[in-house]
Amino acid sequence: MPLxxxxxxxxxxxxxxxxxxxxxxxxxxxxxxAAASFFAPVRMVAAVGGDFDDHTRSxxxxxxxxxxxxxxxxxxxxxxxxxxxxLNNWNTRETIFTELGVLAEAPPLTPEEYRDSKYVFLANSHxxxxxxxxxxxxDRAIAVADTMDLWIDTAKTELLALLAxxxxxxxxxxxxxxLTGHQNPLTAGKAILELGPTFAVIKKxxxxxxxxxxxxxxxxxxxxxxxxxxxxxxxxxxxxGMMGHIARTxxxxxxxxxxxxxxxxxxxxxxxxxxxxxTVEAFSLERLAALTESELMGRLEEFKTMxxxx
Amino acid sequence: MPLxxxxxxxxxxxxxxxxxxxxxxxxxxxxxxAAASFFAPVRMVAAVGGDFDDHTRSxxxxxxxxxxxxxxxxxxxxxxxxxxxxLNNWNTRETIFTELGVLAEAPPLTPEEYRDSKYVFLANSHxxxxxxxxxxxxDRAIAVADTMDLWIDTAKTELLALLAxxxxxxxxxxxxxxLTGHQNPLTAGKAILELGPTFAVIKKxxxxxxxxxxxxxxxxxxxxxxxxxxxxxxxxxxxxGMMGHIARTxxxxxxxxxxxxxxxxxxxxxxxxxxxxxTVEAFSLERLAALTESELMGRLEEFKTMxxxx
Numbered sequence: 001m002p003l004x005x006x007x008x009x010x011x012x013x014x015x016x017x018x019x020x021x022x023x024x025x026x027x028x029x030x031x032x033x034a035a036a037s038f039f040a041p042v043r044m045v046a047a048v049g050g051d052f053d054d055h056t057r058s059x060x061x062x063x064x065x066x067x068x069x070x071x072x073x074x075x076x077x078x079x080x081x082x083x084x085x086x087l088n089n090w091n092t093r094e095t096i097f098t099e100l101g102v103l104a105e106a107p108p109l110t111p112e113e114y115r116d117s118k119y120v121f122l123a124n125s126h127x128x129x130x131x132x133x134x135x136x137x138x139d140r141a142i143a144v145a146d147t148m149d150l151w152i153d154t155a156k157t158e159l160l161a162l163l164a165x166x167x168x169x170x171x172x173x174x175x176x177x178x179l180t181g182h183q184n185p186l187t188a189g190k191a192i193l194e195l196g197p198t199f200a201v202i203k204k205x206x207x208x209x210x211x212x213x214x215x216x217x218x219x220x221x222x223x224x225x226x227x228x229x230x231x232x233x234x235x236x237x238x239x240x241g242m243m244g245h246i247a248r249t250x251x252x253x254x255x256x257x258x259x260x261x262x263x264x265x266x267x268x269x270x271x272x273x274x275x276x277x278x279t280v281e282a283f284s285l286e287r288l289a290a291l292t293e294s295e296l297m298g299r300l301e302e303f304k305t306m307x308x309x310x
Numbered sequence: 311m312p313l314x315x316x317x318x319x320x321x322x323x324x325x326x327x328x329x330x331x332x333x334x335x336x337x338x339x340x341x342x343x344a345a346a347s348f349f350a351p352v353r354m355v356a357a358v359g360g361d362f363d364d365h366t367r368s369x370x371x372x373x374x375x376x377x378x379x380x381x382x383x384x385x386x387x388x389x390x391x392x393x394x395x396x397l398n399n400w401n402t403r404e405t406i407f408t409e410l411g412v413l414a415e416a417p418p419l420t421p422e423e424y425r426d427s428k429y430v431f432l433a434n435s436h437x438x439x440x441x442x443x444x445x446x447x448x449d450r451a452i453a454v455a456d457t458m459d460l461w462i463d464t465a466k467t468e469l470l471a472l473l474a475x476x477x478x479x480x481x482x483x484x485x486x487x488x489l490t491g492h493q494n495p496l497t498a499g500k501a502i503l504e505l506g507p508t509f510a511v512i513k514k515x516x517x518x519x520x521x522x523x524x525x526x527x528x529x530x531x532x533x534x535x536x537x538x539x540x541x542x543x544x545x546x547x548x549x550x551g552m553m554g555h556i557a558r559t560x561x562x563x564x565x566x567x568x569x570x571x572x573x574x575x576x577x578x579x580x581x582x583x584x585x586x587x588x589t590v591e592a593f594s595l596e597r598l599a600a601l602t603e604s605e606l607m608g609r610l611e612e613f614k615t616m617x618x619x620x
């Protein structure tokens with residue numbers, strides 16, 4: 001059940017109302033892979049610079065289900081670095097600085113041994129880079145892309161070309177509105193399906209998520225939590241939990257030969273929700289690195305009880 | 311299974327991005343009773359003025375399960391009137407005018423024949439009025455109160471006295487934050503339980519609801535809809551659906567002799583969610599007045615499928 005992800009690996013400097021973390025491991029690819037690795041083996045395609053030190057690398061190594069063969073180290077370059085600050089209202093995030101580093105260079109290459117990957121996740125990066133990687137997997141079972149406001153603004157043509165090729169897209173409510181011109185998440189979701197994808201997952205942060213699929217709809221609240229110390233990576237972790245569940249279930253139930261069903265994606269939303277609820281409890285990957293299988297399954301069961309209707 | 315509600319009856323003048331309605335039936339008691347009446351007979355205790363004309367009265371009569379014996383008409387007074395405007399962002403509502411009318415006078419009296427009511431809902435009005443009505447029902451199975459920012463600001467002592475007496479409270483996320491000083495809805499909900507109630511339902515509008523109960527928690531998304539023409543009364547309808555379900559289920563399952571359970575309230579959230587999703591489709595009570603049992607049950611089943619997890 002090989003799951004592959006491309007996206008950014010970053011060195012984050014983060015300030016929240018509850019503390020500060022200097023130069024910690026972050027990035028869309030990282031959060032996705034760490035989260036997905038609880039459910040399925042994950043292959044990373046990403047690049048870092050010579051400044052990606054052993055200490056930071058050791059954080060990645062705490063996720064044994066993440067394969068780093070596709071992690072390119074470019075000794076003369078610098079790792080992507082991002083500084084951000086969250087205001088008291090968690091929904092407002094200020095970018096303090098962005099140093100593109102390796103992201104301004106050629107995208108990383110996919111190792112030959114990754115070619116049999118069936119589940120492809122294109123974590124947030126330039127849509128042309130996402131589309132290039134996607135072309136290397138003509139026999140995939142499913143491809144899902146994330147994106148961000150920057151690309152909707154600056155690379156819409158490339159983004160639309162990407163959307164015509166993927167099965168699904170995962171984005172937040174503001175991005176969905178920006179992409180489609182519709183504030184209503186359901187209307188926005190339907191408009192995204194017109195652009196090509198079979199489904200759109202609209203993430204609403206603390207307010208949960210909505211799945212608009214050609215075969216139906218699903219909606220879930222977020223897991224109600226009082227412990228939010230750093231929301232960075234919540235959305236990427238959500239994608240990881242969802243795709244990890246899809247990869248595991250699809251390979252087990254159909255040996256990968258049938259299409260991924262609406263129900264697999266729908267159930268995946270719960271796995272994404274729960275893993276994201278752990279991510280936000282601590283800075284960087286700390287909570288996920290310490291997370292046990294029984295904590296994860298315990299909270300998932302608790303969540304199922306919370307939303308259960310007779 | 312007699313359910314009783316006190317609160318306001320209003321003549322509303324409403325403007326939304328989708329239209330305008332002049333002098334239509336509204337008020338917390340009205341929306342609650344209309345919504346609850348799909349599940350249980352409802353008794354109204356409220357007052358109107360001499361200007362409450364036959365046309366407006368005939369809208370109420372479209373809900374045959376609503377008993378209006380407790381509706382006092384004061385020919386020399388005026389009905390409470392409210393004018394409001396919703397901005398493009400549905401969450402922002404401007405009050406254009408408020409004419410208290412009968413609300414500035416003595417509260418309506420509870421008819422003797424209503425004394426055997428077992429399920430008491432105190433829709434939004436002054437907490438002293440709510441508490442006075444409540445005292446008339448010492449043998450109730452459950453009492454639940456709604457409130458608003460105005461009373462938290464201007465009548466907090468009276469509101470706290472009320473909260474010490476009720477089993478549950480229904481309020482929106484902003485009101486919960488204002489009452490407790492906690493922005494996090496879960497923290498706010500727990501703080502409300504410290505004030506006396508066994509449970510708090512925190513309504514989040516388009517983002518669903520959260521139930522914090524001494525016996526557990528529950529959370530539901532809103533029903534995803536593209537049809538929002540007038541959000542007035544959504545919260546009161548939610549309360550009506552919830553209490554109507556509780557009244558029906560509790561009287562059927564325990565003949566009213568056992569306490570109302572966490573699960574009854576939890577399931578009630580779904581009924582509140584669905585009935586509110588119809589309310590917002592049209593101005594005033596129009597959609598509820600036209601609503602059929604099969605439409606209601608159809609959407610409820612659809613909603614259950616949307617949130618169902620394996």
